[in-house]
Amino acid sequence: MPELPEVETVRRTLAPLVGRCITAVDVRERRLRRPIQPGFAAALAGRTITAVDRRAKYLLFGLSGDAVLLAHLGMSGSLVLHPRGAPRRAHDHVVFSLSGGLELSFHDPRRFGMLRVAAPDDLPELKELGPDPVAAPPSPEALAAMARGRRKPVKNFLMDQRTLGGIGNIYASEILFLAGVRPGRAAGRLRRADIARLLEATARVLREAIELGGSSISDYRNGRGEPGYFQLRLKVYNRAGEPCPSCSAPVKRTVHAGRSSYYCPRCQR
DNA sequence: ATATGCACCTGTGTGC
DNA sequence: TGCACACAGGTGCATA
Numbered sequence: 001m002p003e004l005p006e007v008e009t010v011r012r013t014l015a016p017l018v019g020r021c022i023t024a025v026d027v028r029e030r031r032l033r034r035p036i037q038p039g040f041a042a043a044l045a046g047r048t049i050t051a052v053d054r055r056a057k058y059l060l061f062g063l064s065g066d067a068v069l070l071a072h073l074g075m076s077g078s079l080v081l082h083p084r085g086a087p088r089r090a091h092d093h094v095v096f097s098l099s100g101g102l103e104l105s106f107h108d109p110r111r112f113g114m115l116r117v118a119a120p121d122d123l124p125e126l127k128e129l130g131p132d133p134v135a136a137p138p139s140p141e142a143l144a145a146m147a148r149g150r151r152k153p154v155k156n157f158l159m160d161q162r163t164l165g166g167i168g169n170i171y172a173s174e175i176l177f178l179a180g181v182r183p184g185r186a187a188g189r190l191r192r193a194d195i196a197r198l199l200e201a202t203a204r205v206l207r208e209a210i211e212l213g214g215s216s217i218s219d220y221r222n223g224r225g226e227p228g229y230f231q232l233r234l235k236v237y238n239r240a241g242e243p244c245p246s247c248s249a250p251v252k253r254t255v256h257a258g259r260s261s262y263y264c265p266r267c268q269r
Numbered sequence: 270a271t272a273t274g275c276a277c278c279t280g281t282g283t284g285c
Numbered sequence: 286t287g288c289a290c291a292c293a294g295g296t297g298c299a300t301a
Binding site: 002003006034057072073075076110113114159161168169170171214215217218220238259260 | 293
């Protein structure tokens, strides 16, 4: 579910938590894809949230006493605020009690998400992440250097978190459509002009998606439980057979590395 | 080193 | 209605 625009929207809706104290943590299900560590709740109780940051698709909650709560929403995860005592839903795996009568629920039906407490200098998950395409986009030269010699499809190159941190399956198709580049093109065979258009398209698509609060395809919600609206602006994702909004040719679906790709066979070369 | 396949899960939609 | 199957926003490990 969540790619950069969704995670950034969650970050913004949870930013007001800065200054609140985590008074208790109820771990109702530890069996996430990576099991919740022993001592997770005890390591958090009593700490105050000092920052809410994002790196690629990771959320980082800065905590008093030199600790970080690292969170990833996987495919189906959400973090939603609600008043204390609100009914638990199925798949509410962790409930954080906060000062001021609030609770924050980590809800994740597929359990691909991740929660971990760590010291700020112990975050190996973030080591290999590429530059943030919104906050610190690379120059065309730098992206071209990363693509040099690579034979993997440009769509998978964009989705590789070591290239740019935060692009997933939906936005990869949308970016390639806007840039006029076919998803199956080998990354290393892109021309300089293709690279430049890709970077422009990436910035435009992600910025607009953030403005609209991300895409709610089925059940994505921000930290206040509200949906996003960028799904209404998706041009090709999940639109196989529908007319291309630019030239009316039918949108095609293919598979790259096991993930669906959507593109216009006329507009994208 | 690089690219792909599959596993990890539950829920939903489709076709029979 | 029930059932089987495909597919879904991600990542990490095994395998060529």
